[in-house]
Amino acid sequence: MDFKDIIFKVVILLLAVFYYLYVLVISKQVKVMDKAVQDKYNWLILFVTSLQVTVSLAILIIVLLAVFLI
Amino acid sequence: MENNNKKSSAFYSYIPNPQTKFDTQEDGENIYLLLRSHPFTQIGWILSSILFFILLFVFNFFPQSFFNLGQILIINLFFIIFILSYIWFNILNWYFNVGIITNKRVIDIDFYAVLYKEITNAQLGRIEDTTVKSGGYIESFFDYGSIFVQTAGTEANVEFINVPHPSDAVQIINKLLSKKHGF
Numbered sequence: 001m002d003f004k005d006i007i008f009k010v011v012i013l014l015l016a017v018f019y020y021l022y023v024l025v026i027s028k029q030v031k032v033m034d035k036a037v038q039d040k041y042n043w044l045i046l047f048v049t050s051l052q053v054t055v056s057l058a059i060l061i062i063v064l065l066a067v068f069l070i
Numbered sequence: 071m072e073n074n075n076k077k078s079s080a081f082y083s084y085i086p087n088p089q090t091k092f093d094t095q096e097d098g099e100n101i102y103l104l105l106r107s108h109p110f111t112q113i114g115w116i117l118s119s120i121l122f123f124i125l126l127f128v129f130n131f132f133p134q135s136f137f138n139l140g141q142i143l144i145i146n147l148f149f150i151i152f153i154l155s156y157i158w159f160n161i162l163n164w165y166f167n168v169g170i171i172t173n174k175r176v177i178d179i180d181f182y183a184v185l186y187k188e189i190t191n192a193q194l195g196r197i198e199d200t201t202v203k204s205g206g207y208i209e210s211f212f213d214y215g216s217i218f219v220q221t222a223g224t225e226a227n228v229e230f231i232n233v234p235h236p237s238d239a240v241q242i243i244n245k246l247l248s249k250k251h252g253f
Contacts, residue, residue: 012144012148015148019155022155023155025185026162026184029181029185030162032187033184036092036179036181037090038090038091039088040090045162045165048158052155052158055151056151059147066144
Protein backbone atom coordinates (compact mmCIF):
# COMPACT_ATOMS: atom_id res chain seq x y z
CA MET A 1 0.00 0.00 0.00
CA ASP A 2 1.54 3.30 -1.02
CA PHE A 3 1.27 6.69 0.63
CA LYS A 4 -1.49 7.86 -1.77
CA ASP A 5 -3.78 4.97 -0.75
CA ILE A 6 -3.27 5.68 2.95
CA ILE A 7 -4.15 9.35 2.47
CA PHE A 8 -7.22 8.37 0.44
CA LYS A 9 -8.44 5.96 3.12
CA VAL A 10 -7.94 8.52 5.90
CA VAL A 11 -9.85 11.17 3.90
CA ILE A 12 -12.83 8.89 3.11
CA LEU A 13 -12.96 7.68 6.72
CA LEU A 14 -13.07 11.27 7.99
CA LEU A 15 -15.71 12.17 5.41
CA ALA A 16 -17.85 9.17 6.38
CA VAL A 17 -17.61 9.99 10.11
CA PHE A 18 -18.39 13.69 9.57
CA TYR A 19 -21.28 12.85 7.26
CA TYR A 20 -22.75 10.47 9.85
CA LEU A 21 -22.47 13.13 12.58
CA TYR A 22 -23.97 15.77 10.28
CA VAL A 23 -26.92 13.51 9.45
CA LEU A 24 -27.52 12.78 13.15
CA VAL A 25 -27.68 16.52 13.91
CA ILE A 26 -30.00 17.14 10.97
CA SER A 27 -32.32 14.30 12.03
CA LYS A 28 -32.53 15.70 15.57
CA GLN A 29 -33.30 19.14 14.16
CA VAL A 30 -35.94 17.75 11.81
CA LYS A 31 -37.75 16.37 14.87
CA VAL A 32 -37.68 19.88 16.38
CA MET A 33 -38.98 21.36 13.11
CA ASP A 34 -41.66 18.68 12.91
CA LYS A 35 -42.95 19.80 16.31
CA ALA A 36 -42.76 23.48 15.36
CA VAL A 37 -44.83 23.08 12.19
CA GLN A 38 -47.07 20.02 12.09
CA ASP A 39 -48.27 19.34 8.57
CA LYS A 40 -49.84 16.31 6.90
CA TYR A 41 -46.74 15.84 4.71
CA ASN A 42 -44.31 15.74 7.63
CA TRP A 43 -44.27 11.93 7.59
CA LEU A 44 -42.50 12.13 4.24
CA ILE A 45 -39.87 14.49 5.64
CA LEU A 46 -39.30 12.19 8.64
CA PHE A 47 -39.15 9.14 6.36
CA VAL A 48 -36.52 10.67 4.08
CA THR A 49 -34.51 11.81 7.09
CA SER A 50 -34.52 8.34 8.65
CA LEU A 51 -33.50 6.95 5.25
CA GLN A 52 -30.61 9.42 5.24
CA VAL A 53 -29.49 8.23 8.69
CA THR A 54 -29.60 4.61 7.53
CA VAL A 55 -27.61 5.38 4.37
CA SER A 56 -24.99 7.36 6.30
CA LEU A 57 -24.57 4.50 8.79
CA ALA A 58 -24.26 1.99 5.93
CA ILE A 59 -21.61 4.17 4.29
CA LEU A 60 -19.69 4.46 7.54
CA ILE A 61 -19.69 0.65 7.96
CA ILE A 62 -18.64 0.10 4.32
CA VAL A 63 -15.83 2.63 4.64
CA LEU A 64 -14.64 1.10 7.93
CA LEU A 65 -14.58 -2.34 6.28
CA ALA A 66 -12.76 -0.94 3.27
CA VAL A 67 -10.16 0.83 5.41
CA PHE A 68 -9.42 -1.91 7.94
CA LEU A 69 -10.10 -5.14 6.06
CA ILE A 70 -9.25 -4.53 2.42
CA MET B 71 -62.13 34.76 6.09
CA GLU B 72 -64.44 31.91 5.17
CA ASN B 73 -64.69 33.07 1.57
CA ASN B 74 -60.95 32.88 1.12
CA ASN B 75 -60.89 29.67 -0.88
CA LYS B 76 -58.14 30.56 -3.30
CA LYS B 77 -56.47 27.32 -4.38
CA SER B 78 -52.91 26.68 -3.31
CA SER B 79 -50.63 27.81 -6.05
CA ALA B 80 -46.93 27.83 -6.78
CA PHE B 81 -46.26 24.42 -5.27
CA TYR B 82 -48.06 25.05 -2.00
CA SER B 83 -46.26 28.13 -0.87
CA TYR B 84 -49.56 29.99 -0.42
CA ILE B 85 -52.04 27.85 1.49
CA PRO B 86 -55.34 29.31 2.68
CA ASN B 87 -57.02 27.47 5.58
CA PRO B 88 -54.31 24.79 5.86
CA GLN B 89 -54.56 21.58 7.90
CA THR B 90 -51.43 22.59 9.77
CA LYS B 91 -50.66 23.07 13.45
CA PHE B 92 -47.76 24.77 15.18
CA ASP B 93 -46.27 24.23 18.64
CA THR B 94 -47.37 27.51 20.26
CA GLN B 95 -50.93 27.31 18.91
CA GLU B 96 -53.53 28.33 21.46
CA ASP B 97 -57.01 26.93 21.99
CA GLY B 98 -59.46 28.42 19.52
CA GLU B 99 -56.68 29.74 17.33
CA ASN B 100 -57.38 29.02 13.65
CA ILE B 101 -54.84 29.32 10.87
CA TYR B 102 -56.14 31.39 7.94
CA LEU B 103 -53.05 31.44 5.80
CA LEU B 104 -49.71 29.65 5.64
CA LEU B 105 -46.92 31.14 3.55
CA ARG B 106 -43.56 29.87 2.34
CA SER B 107 -41.04 31.48 0.04
CA HIS B 108 -42.07 31.46 -3.59
CA PRO B 109 -40.56 28.43 -5.39
CA PHE B 110 -38.90 30.71 -7.93
CA THR B 111 -36.69 32.11 -5.14
CA GLN B 112 -35.26 28.60 -4.73
CA ILE B 113 -33.85 28.62 -8.25
CA GLY B 114 -30.30 29.37 -6.97
CA TRP B 115 -29.73 26.07 -5.19
CA ILE B 116 -31.62 24.11 -7.86
CA LEU B 117 -29.25 25.42 -10.52
CA SER B 118 -26.25 24.79 -8.23
CA SER B 119 -27.36 21.18 -7.79
CA ILE B 120 -27.62 20.71 -11.55
CA LEU B 121 -24.16 22.25 -11.92
CA PHE B 122 -22.75 19.80 -9.34
CA PHE B 123 -24.21 16.86 -11.30
CA ILE B 124 -22.63 18.23 -14.48
CA LEU B 125 -19.28 18.49 -12.64
CA LEU B 126 -19.63 14.88 -11.56
CA PHE B 127 -20.35 13.85 -15.14
CA VAL B 128 -17.31 15.79 -16.37
CA PHE B 129 -15.15 14.14 -13.67
CA ASN B 130 -16.21 10.70 -14.91
CA PHE B 131 -15.99 11.59 -18.58
CA PHE B 132 -12.24 12.07 -18.57
CA PRO B 133 -10.11 9.00 -17.87
CA GLN B 134 -8.50 9.18 -14.43
CA SER B 135 -4.94 7.95 -14.12
CA PHE B 136 -4.42 9.21 -10.57
CA PHE B 137 -7.18 7.06 -8.98
CA ASN B 138 -7.96 3.39 -9.44
CA LEU B 139 -11.47 2.10 -10.24
CA GLY B 140 -12.43 1.44 -6.59
CA GLN B 141 -11.37 4.93 -5.56
CA ILE B 142 -13.31 6.49 -8.44
CA LEU B 143 -16.43 4.61 -7.32
CA ILE B 144 -16.01 5.87 -3.74
CA ILE B 145 -15.43 9.45 -4.93
CA ASN B 146 -18.61 9.19 -7.03
CA LEU B 147 -20.53 7.82 -4.07
CA PHE B 148 -19.45 10.70 -1.81
CA PHE B 149 -20.07 13.26 -4.52
CA ILE B 150 -23.64 12.00 -5.07
CA ILE B 151 -24.26 11.94 -1.30
CA PHE B 152 -22.97 15.50 -1.02
CA ILE B 153 -25.29 16.72 -3.80
CA LEU B 154 -28.34 14.88 -2.40
CA SER B 155 -27.65 16.20 1.11
CA TYR B 156 -27.32 19.72 -0.28
CA ILE B 157 -30.68 19.36 -2.05
CA TRP B 158 -32.34 17.91 1.06
CA PHE B 159 -30.90 20.65 3.30
CA ASN B 160 -32.38 23.32 1.03
CA ILE B 161 -35.76 21.56 0.83
CA LEU B 162 -35.90 21.45 4.65
CA ASN B 163 -34.94 25.12 4.80
CA TRP B 164 -37.74 26.02 2.40
CA TYR B 165 -40.39 23.72 3.85
CA PHE B 166 -40.07 24.70 7.52
CA ASN B 167 -39.53 28.46 7.14
CA VAL B 168 -43.14 29.53 7.22
CA GLY B 169 -45.28 32.55 7.89
CA ILE B 170 -48.62 31.95 9.56
CA ILE B 171 -51.64 34.21 9.84
CA THR B 172 -54.18 33.17 12.47
CA ASN B 173 -57.30 34.78 13.90
CA LYS B 174 -55.19 35.97 16.88
CA ARG B 175 -51.72 36.80 15.55
CA VAL B 176 -49.16 36.78 12.79
CA ILE B 177 -46.27 34.35 13.26
CA ASP B 178 -42.96 33.99 11.48
CA ILE B 179 -41.17 30.66 12.05
CA ASP B 180 -37.58 30.69 10.82
CA PHE B 181 -34.90 28.02 10.91
CA TYR B 182 -31.63 29.61 9.90
CA ALA B 183 -29.44 27.00 8.20
CA VAL B 184 -31.84 24.39 9.67
CA LEU B 185 -30.06 24.59 13.06
CA TYR B 186 -31.18 27.93 14.55
CA LYS B 187 -34.82 28.39 15.42
CA GLU B 188 -36.50 31.79 15.66
CA ILE B 189 -40.20 32.34 16.18
CA THR B 190 -41.50 35.89 15.98
CA ASN B 191 -45.13 36.71 16.52
CA ALA B 192 -47.26 39.80 16.59
CA GLN B 193 -50.65 39.88 18.26
CA LEU B 194 -53.28 41.40 15.95
CA GLY B 195 -54.07 44.06 18.55
CA ARG B 196 -50.43 45.22 18.55
CA ILE B 197 -50.04 45.55 14.78
CA GLU B 198 -49.66 49.16 13.67
CA ASP B 199 -48.80 48.91 10.01
CA THR B 200 -48.30 46.40 7.21
CA THR B 201 -46.04 47.07 4.24
CA VAL B 202 -45.69 45.12 1.00
CA LYS B 203 -42.49 45.38 -1.00
CA SER B 204 -42.50 43.91 -4.47
CA GLY B 205 -40.47 45.21 -7.36
CA GLY B 206 -38.56 44.17 -10.42
CA TYR B 207 -39.50 42.18 -13.49
CA ILE B 208 -39.29 38.74 -11.90
CA GLU B 209 -41.22 39.61 -8.74
CA SER B 210 -43.95 41.28 -10.77
CA PHE B 211 -44.12 38.42 -13.26
CA PHE B 212 -44.36 35.67 -10.62
CA ASP B 213 -46.34 37.82 -8.19
CA TYR B 214 -44.20 37.52 -5.09
CA GLY B 215 -42.71 39.98 -2.62
CA SER B 216 -42.03 40.69 1.03
CA ILE B 217 -44.45 41.66 3.79
CA PHE B 218 -43.36 43.70 6.79
CA VAL B 219 -45.66 43.80 9.79
CA GLN B 220 -44.81 46.59 12.21
CA THR B 221 -45.84 46.32 15.82
CA ALA B 222 -46.25 48.85 18.60
CA GLY B 223 -43.47 49.55 21.09
CA THR B 224 -40.39 47.38 21.40
CA GLU B 225 -41.98 44.19 20.09
CA ALA B 226 -40.19 42.54 17.19
CA ASN B 227 -41.51 43.18 13.72
CA VAL B 228 -42.62 40.23 11.64
CA GLU B 229 -41.25 39.75 8.15
CA PHE B 230 -42.39 37.37 5.43
CA ILE B 231 -39.73 37.42 2.75
CA ASN B 232 -40.43 36.54 -0.90
CA VAL B 233 -43.90 35.12 -0.34
CA PRO B 234 -46.42 34.63 -3.17
CA HIS B 235 -49.42 36.94 -3.56
CA PRO B 236 -48.25 39.45 -0.90
CA SER B 237 -51.12 41.85 -1.58
CA ASP B 238 -53.68 39.11 -0.95
CA ALA B 239 -51.93 38.13 2.29
CA VAL B 240 -51.92 41.74 3.51
CA GLN B 241 -55.57 42.03 2.57
CA ILE B 242 -56.28 39.06 4.86
CA ILE B 243 -54.29 40.68 7.70
CA ASN B 244 -56.16 43.97 7.18
CA LYS B 245 -59.53 42.19 7.24
CA LEU B 246 -58.56 40.50 10.50
CA LEU B 247 -57.41 43.83 11.93
CA SER B 248 -60.69 45.47 10.93
CA LYS B 249 -62.60 42.65 12.59
CA LYS B 250 -60.44 42.97 15.70
CA HIS B 251 -60.87 46.73 15.96
CA GLY B 252 -64.57 46.47 15.02
CA PHE B 253 -64.45 48.68 11.88
